[in-house]
Amino acid sequence: MKHKSILQIKSLEYEVDKQKIIKGNSFDINHKEHQLILGNSGSGKTTLLNLMSGLLKPSSGEILFEGVKYSTLNENNLDSLRAENFGFIFQKLNLIEYLSIKENLALVKDKLNSCDVEKMIGELGLSEKINQEVKNLSFGEAQRVAIARGVINNPKVIFADEPTSALDDSNTEIVMKMIFDYVNKNNSTLVVCTHDDRVKKFFSNAMVIK
Amino acid sequence: MSDLNFVLLSLKSRFSSTILAILLTTFGISISIILVQFENHIKNRLNNDGKKIDIVVGAKGSPLQIVLSSIYHIDLPTGNIPFSSLKTISEDQLVEKVIPLALGDNWKNNRIVGTTHEYIEHYGAKLDKGRNWRKVFEVVAGSSVKINLNQEFSGSHGLVDSNNLHDHEKYRVVGILKPTGTVLDRLLLTSLRSVLQIHGQDIKNIEQHNHKHDTHEHEEHKHDKHEHDKHEHQLDENKHKTDNHDHHNEHKDNSVNNNQSFIEPEITSLLITTKSPIANINLPRSINKESQLQAANPAFEITRLSAMLGLGSKSFKLLSIIIMLIAVLSIFTGLASNFENRLRDLAILRAIGYSKARVFKIISLEGIIIVIFGIIMGLCSSFLVFNFLVDMIAPLNNSNAKFKFSIDIFIIIFLVFLAGLFAALFPAYKGAKVSVAKQIAR
Numbered sequence: 341m342k343h344k345s346i347l348q349i350k351s352l353e354y355e356v357d358k359q360k361i362i363k364g365n366s367f368d369i370n371h372k373e374h375q376l377i378l379g380n381s382g383s384g385k386t387t388l389l390n391l392m393s394g395l396l397k398p399s400s401g402e403i404l405f406e407g408v409k410y411s412t413l414n415e416n417n418l419d420s421l422r423a424e425n426f427g428f429i430f431q432k433l434n435l436i437e438y439l440s441i442k443e444n445l446a447l448v449k450d451k452l453n454s455c456d457v458e459k460m461i462g463e464l465g466l467s468e469k470i471n472q473e474v475k476n477l478s479f480g481e482a483q484r485v486a487i488a489r490g491v492i493n494n495p496k497v498i499f500a501d502e503p504t505s506a507l508d509d510s511n512t513e514i515v516m517k518m519i520f521d522y523v524n525k526n527n528s529t530l531v532v533c534t535h536d537d538r539v540k541k542f543f544s545n546a547m548v549i550k
Numbered sequence: 551m552s553d554l555n556f557v558l559l560s561l562k563s564r565f566s567s568t569i570l571a572i573l574l575t576t577f578g579i580s581i582s583i584i585l586v587q588f589e590n591h592i593k594n595r596l597n598n599d600g601k602k603i604d605i606v607v608g609a610k611g612s613p614l615q616i617v618l619s620s621i622y623h624i625d626l627p628t629g630n631i632p633f634s635s636l637k638t639i640s641e642d643q644l645v646e647k648v649i650p651l652a653l654g655d656n657w658k659n660n661r662i663v664g665t666t667h668e669y670i671e672h673y674g675a676k677l678d679k680g681r682n683w684r685k686v687f688e689v690v691a692g693s694s695v696k697i698n699l700n701q702e703f704s705g706s707h708g709l710v711d712s713n714n715l716h717d718h719e720k721y722r723v724v725g726i727l728k729p730t731g732t733v734l735d736r737l738l739l740t741s742l743r744s745v746l747q748i749h750g751q752d753i754k755n756i757e758q759h760n761h762k763h764d765t766h767e768h769e770e771h772k773h774d775k776h777e778h779d780k781h782e783h784q785l786d787e788n789k790h791k792t793d794n795h796d797h798h799n800e801h802k803d804n805s806v807n808n809n810q811s812f813i814e815p816e817i818t819s820l821l822i823t824t825k826s827p828i829a830n831i832n833l834p835r836s837i838n839k840e841s842q843l844q845a846a847n848p849a850f851e852i853t854r855l856s857a858m859l860g861l862g863s864k865s866f867k868l869l870s871i872i873i874m875l876i877a878v879l880s881i882f883t884g885l886a887s888n889f890e891n892r893l894r895d896l897a898i899l900r901a902i903g904y905s906k907a908r909v910f911k912i913i914s915l916e917g918i919i920i921v922i923f924g925i926i927m928g929l930c931s932s933f934l935v936f937n938f939l940v941d942m943i944a945p946l947n948n949s950n951a952k953f954k955f956s957i958d959i960f961i962i963i964f965l966v967f968l969a970g971l972f973a974a975l976f977p978a979y980k981g982a983k984v985s986v987a988k989q990i991a992r
Contacts, residue, residue, distance in 0.1 A: 390986075415905070415906065419903055420903065423902065436898060446551040447899070
């Protein structure tokens with residue numbers, strides 16, 4: 341039976357050196373929902389994103405994905421859950437620089453069809469640079485590759501951390517449009533953490549953390 | 551993308567350190583394998599060539615020199631011994647078999663050895679072409695002597711090639727032996743009489759002499775000769791060693807002056823098989839004490855030689871171990887170099903769903919690939935370098951040194967593989983434990 345909420349966050353707390361970074365947050369994110377999490381720098385947005393995606397373990401509280409508690413999963417199961425269901429768009433892109441565009445995208449899934457990868461690169465307008473190492477791309481091109489890597493696996497949830505923080509207005513528009521195109525096409529759930537108010541207009545749901 | 555593809559791309563991105571690690575591994579393996587090849591070759595040759603030869607009897611001098619010159623044919627003889635010693639020693643109750651050898655000449659650096667058919671039988675050699683010698687100046691060639699059946703040649707003076715030929719008599723090849731893996735392969739074998747006759751001596755003389763002279767005269771002659779030999783050895787041992795052939799003639803001339811009617815033929819040495827191990831101790835003792843001859847125990851001399859050379863061999867072993875350690879360290883540094891930057895890449899892999907075990911496997915695989923390339927290149931280069939050295943170094947070439955796969959090579963490969971894997975373990979462990987959230991936020 342399909343669970344109503346894809347992600348459930350219950351009394352989530354995270355502390356480092358006895359300092360609480362996440363203070364008892366609770367909320368649900370539904371299937372296909374586009375959730376914006378707004379907050380100033382240092383408010384714990386990225387930490388919350390890492391907790392939701394299973395990259396960090398909470399100090400207390402619980403996170404559930406489609407009704408399954410993270411705390412019941414061992415590390416391997418959590419890795420598999422991440423590989424099969426989540427896509428990431430990082431603030432610092434985090435592409436592997438010595439790999440080409442095609443190789444960076446092919447990292448996501450072993451049995452990813454080569455045609456899918458090439459098609460995606462075509463959609464990015466980077467067909468001519470398909471075998472070029474990403475370190476030789478412009479920031480804009482690299483960002484497109486990073487977005488493509490986050491969505492190429494048709495994940496159920498896409499986590500984006502400050503996807504527009506380094507962009508001007510027009511590029512913010514382009515990037516957000518690109519993300520929404522993929523999200524809508526694949527019926528994915530989108531969770532974006534940012535301090536950038538410019539992206540508010542793209543979301544009907546915004547949650548502010550302090 | 552498969553893990554192997556990722557690993558190859560990762561290694562390619564660190565091309566210089568990868569190549570350095572592979573080359574150091576190659577170097578370490580090559581040196582170790584070449585050392586093992588030489589050691590095994592020497593050990594096998596020493597064992598095969600010295601098989602069932604318990605005692606070697608030659609002229610007074612270095613026992614090791616007698617063994618090296620008469621069994622292994624790699625040194626000059628200490629001098630000559632009277633032909634009559636063959637009969638005397640053969641009659642000893644402790645002796646099972648005696649093979650006489652007469653050296654002095656060579657053909658293109660292949661020694662011409664005057665001996666009996668027993669010498670061929672001793673090494674179990676079989677004829678590949680032709681027949682055994684029957685007449686004087688008929689020769690049977692070892693398998694690696696570059697000579698044809700029925701070819702005629704003149705021997706040259708001494709044991710190394712020279713222009714000083716015995717061109718008054720020609721040898722003819724009547725047989726060629728099959729390869730034996732022993733010293734026989736590089737010798738030209740003929741009858742004792744051929745070698746003696748080419749130097750103006752004949753075994754017949756001793757028979758005639760025995761008939762003509764009474765016991766007293768004979769004893770006197772032996773005494774004279776003994777005194778002469780002793781004197782000559784003391785005066786000029788070096789000359790004696792470097793030009794045995796000249797000594798042969800000088801001695802002959804002096805003998806002629808002392809006793810115009812008799813020239814006792816001389817041979818170089820006797821290879822003896824005894825009847826019991828105790829004879830190996832007693833017989834040399836009695837020979838050395840009671841005669842002008844020198845008896846040497848090959849097993850003892852070779853052990854002494856190995857102990858002397860062992861120091862060099864140990865130094866090489868130590869050197870190869872050091873090189874292997876450097877290779878292992880280079881694998882470690884190759885994997886650990888720029889590790890902080892690599893940790894970010896590994897964190898990306900972990901974030902997109904790669905398990906810790908998979909990241910551990912990827913880094914270990916990098917170490918394994920470096921080691922495998924090093925092993926393959928090490929094997930190839932050791933084979934090429936060994937064959938090059940065999941071509942370049944005459945004693946190795948002469949002794950038919952061949953690259954052989956032995957258990958030692960597999961042990962070296964296994965140990966290097968293990969060491970490479972071990973060198974990769976720490977970076978692999980550290981890589982697998984990477985803090986994903988921390989690294990991707992950097």
